[in-house]
Amino acid sequence: xxxxxxxxxxxxxxxxxxxxxxxxxxxxxxxxxxxxxxxxxxxxxxxxxxxxxxxxxxxxxxxxxxxxxxxxxxxxxxxxxxxxxxxxxxxxxxxxxxxxxxxxxxxxxxxxxxxxxxxxxxxxxxxxxxxxxxxxxxxxxxxxxxxxxxxxxxxxxxxxxxxxxxxxxxxxxxxxxxxxxxxxxxxxxxxxxxxxxxxxxxxxxxxxxxxxxxxxxxxxxxxxxxxxxxxxxxxxxxxxxxxxxxxxxxxxxxxxxxxxxxxxxx
Amino acid sequence: xxxxxxxxxxxxxxxxxxxxxxxxxxxxxxxxxxxxxxxxxxxxxxxxxxxxxxxxxxxxxxxxxxxxxxxxxxxxxxxxxxxxxxxxxxxxxxxxxxxxxxxxxxxxxxxxxxxxxxxxxxxxxxxxxxxxxxxxxxxxxxxxxxxxxxxxxxxxxxxxxxxxxxxxxxxxxxxxxxxxxxxxxxxxxxxxxxxxxxxxxxxxxxxxxxxxxxxxxxxxxxxxxxxxxxxxxxxxxxxxxxxxxxxxxxxxxxxxxxxxxxxxxxxxxxxxxxxxxxxxxxxxxxxxxxxxxxxxxxxxxxxxxxxxxxxxxxxxxxxxxxxxxxxxxxxxxxxxxxxxxxxxxxxxxxxxxxxxx
Ligand code: HEM
Numbered sequence: 173x174x175x176x177x178x179x180x181x182x183x184x185x186x187x188x189x190x191x192x193x194x195x196x197x198x199x200x201x202x203x204x205x206x207x208x209x210x211x212x213x214x215x216x217x218x219x220x221x222x223x224x225x226x227x228x229x230x231x232x233x234x235x236x237x238x239x240x241x242x243x244x245x246x247x248x249x250x251x252x253x254x255x256x257x258x259x260x261x262x263x264x265x266x267x268x269x270x271x272x273x274x275x276x277x278x279x280x281x282x283x284x285x286x287x288x289x290x291x292x293x294x295x296x297x298x299x300x301x302x303x304x305x306x307x308x309x310x311x312x313x314x315x316x317x318x319x320x321x322x323x324x325x326x327x328x329x330x331x332x333x334x335x336x337x338x339x340x341x342x343x344x345x346x347x348x349x350x351x352x353x354x355x356x357x358x359x360x361x362x363x364x365x366x367x368x369x370x371x372x373x374x375x376x377x378x379x380x381x382x383x384x385x386x387x388x389x390x391x392x393x394x395x396x397x398x399x400x401x402x403x404x405x406x407x408x409x410x411x412x413x414x415x416x417x418x419x420x421x422x423x424x425x426x427x428x429x430x431x432x433x434x435x436x437x438x
Numbered sequence: 439x440x441x442x443x444x445x446x447x448x449x450x451x452x453x454x455x456x457x458x459x460x461x462x463x464x465x466x467x468x469x470x471x472x473x474x475x476x477x478x479x480x481x482x483x484x485x486x487x488x489x490x491x492x493x494x495x496x497x498x499x500x501x502x503x504x505x506x507x508x509x510x511x512x513x514x515x516x517x518x519x520x521x522x523x524x525x526x527x528x529x530x531x532x533x534x535x536x537x538x539x540x541x542x543x544x545x546x547x548x549x550x551x552x553x554x555x556x557x558x559x560x561x562x563x564x565x566x567x568x569x570x571x572x573x574x575x576x577x578x579x580x581x582x583x584x585x586x587x588x589x590x591x592x593x594x595x596x597x598x599x600x601x602x603x604x605x606x607x608x609x610x611x612x613x614x615x616x617x618x619x620x621x622x623x624x625x626x627x628x629x630x631x632x633x634x635x636x637x638x639x640x641x642x643x644x645x646x647x648x649x650x651x652x653x654x655x656x657x658x659x660x661x662x663x664x665x666x667x668x669x670x671x672x673x674x675x676x677x678x679x680x681x682x683x684x685x686x687x688x689x690x691x692x693x694x695x696x697x698x699x700x701x702x703x704x705x706x707x708x709x710x711x712x713x714x715x716x717x718x719x720x721x722x723x724x725x726x727x728x729x730x731x732x733x734x735x736x737x738x739x740x741x742x743x744x745x746x747x748x749x750x751x752x753x754x755x756x757x758x759x760x761x762x763x764x765x766x767x768x769x770x771x772x773x774x775x776x777x778x779x780x781x782x783x784x785x786x787x788x789x790x791x792x793x794x795x
């Protein structure tokens with residue numbers, strides 16, 4: 173089975189890589205066919221990746237997100253889903269390029285790792301874990317999309333280009349990504365807190381990873397309101413989206429790399 | 439032109455309490471403070487290491503006086519969260535007065551109410567709850583529950599569950615919660631499956647083994663296990679009772695045998711010999727020193743063979759009176775967020791946004 177997984181993974185990576193190249197090409201020559209071909213490739217890659225995830229889930233008997241390979245794989249899948257959600261809904265094209273690039277980076281760095289699924293230890297053997305992790309990566313994926321839209325808002329503002337959606341549209345999409353991401357991340361926090369209460373006897377932990385997750389949540393809660401304040405709309409919101417994703421990256425990667433934590437997934 | 443008179447103080451105060459900008463400022467300050475505070479925690483593990491093992495209230499009471507600068511930010515963060523919750527409460531009331539016109543925002547109301555309940559529940563638990571870890575229990579043993587006079591916890595059975603490689607991966611403790619001597623609730627607790635009862639949450643933490651007695655070789659090659667509570671009828675109507683067992687003992691200047699530790703170093707058994715005529719001898723058998731003359735005199739040449747061990751479970755017993763409130767807050771927030779999420783596009787289509795500040 174690992175061979176099948178490797179073949180599937182290689183094909184998924186190939187699809188996303190080609191899609192990125194085509195999107196970049198479409199940036200140069202605005203041919204609609206190139207963009208459409210890129211979308212077909214992302215969709216194909218996503219379907220294959222979904223099949224791979226389903227097969228791994230089925231054979232493990234639980235959502236396999238218990239080691240670095242598996243979390244990178246799942247995060248990459250959530251990013252692709254988020255990209256497709258925006259692309260199919262709004263045809264954002266280049267506006268989602270960063271998300272697909274990030275996806276490629278994640279999947280690329282996961283490929284050399286061992287895809288073997290470790291046996292599930294009892295502390296992770298609960299549906300609360302699946303809900304907690306699933307929602308956390310979807311929240312992160314929407315925050316990544318908001319980051320991408322924020323960066324492109326600033327680019328469009330400084331060097332207007334017909335290749336990107338108009339400013340008003342970018343602003344609206346950015347606000348949408350933040351709101352949806354916040355809702356999904358709230359689910360992650362709520363299920364995680366319930367899990368912590370049943371596993372540790374308290375629902376709010378000061379351990380560095382859990383605490384930074386709270387910081388991420390509070391930051392985006394503030395952002396959900398900042399869009400109602402005229403001064404923060406548009407440019408300010410774009411910068412906040414960029415800063416917010418920095419906080420997300422630190423929580424997901426930085427803490428693991430720089431600091432020791434006793435979070436169950438470190 | 440006539441300038442409008444400034445609104446009354448009451449109106450201005452209410453406007454501040456329900457101000458969206460105030461909410462943003464408070465949330466931003468709390469975020470920045472928490473970021474800085476997390477570094478203080480990280481670089482002071484000796485101070486903050488037990489923050490999760492205690493309620494925030496008891497931790498602050500113990501550490502704030504000695505470390506006002508390093509621990510003070512936690513007080514500030516609590517104040518900011520209380521202010522944010524107060525702000526949310528005011529906004530919530532402000533909306534409630536106009537609920538009929540704004541039923542479409544039910545999701546947002548529930549979400550905000552949820553946050554309020556969670557913060558209140560957390561503060562309540564931080565002040566009135568307590569956390570106790572490292573509670574060791576052996577099978578049949580009963581411990582009183584701190585903060586709940588008259589309540590006890592008994593361990594009925596313990597089993598370490600081995601994984602595929604033989605290493606233990608889970609711990610099953612069958613426990614009974616007693617009110618006086620009346621059983622109130624029994625449950626088998628294991629990882630992720632605690633015993634929940636009113637404000638109590640009882641869960642497995644770890645387990646261990648401790649020496650509980652010794653196996654001896656008696657006359658005729660018979661082996662006999664002796665530990666506290668053992669009663670054995672031995673030769674010529676004499677009863678041998680084991681009163682106590684010390685894994686490590688020491689004799690003080692006055693000749694008294696004392697317990698020195700829990701590791702097997704110099705084990706000793708306190709024995710009683712009760713004869714049929716009612717006469718009784720009690721004394722220590724220090725295994726390294728040799729069989730006491732009283733036993734040898736009865737022909738009881740008990741030679742120590744191997745130690746006996748008893749497994750104990752280590753439980754966490756936390757009491758959090760605010761947990762139920764926080765749980766209802768979580769339910770409100772879950773429902774509210776779901777409603778806000780599913781109604782998002784409809785509201786956006788209708789241009790349903792609060793007026794811009
Ligand atoms: C940490 C606590 C809070 C959280 C997590 C929170 C979360 C949210 C969320 C997710 C929204 C929906 C945003 C959207 O529709 O795009 C929202 C809307 C709103 N919140 Fe909060 N909020 C909090 C505190 C507050 C406070 C203290 C106030 C009062 C000033 C407030 C006032 C509002 C208002 C006026 C709206 C807009 C409602 C509408 O669409 O009509 N929030 N909040």
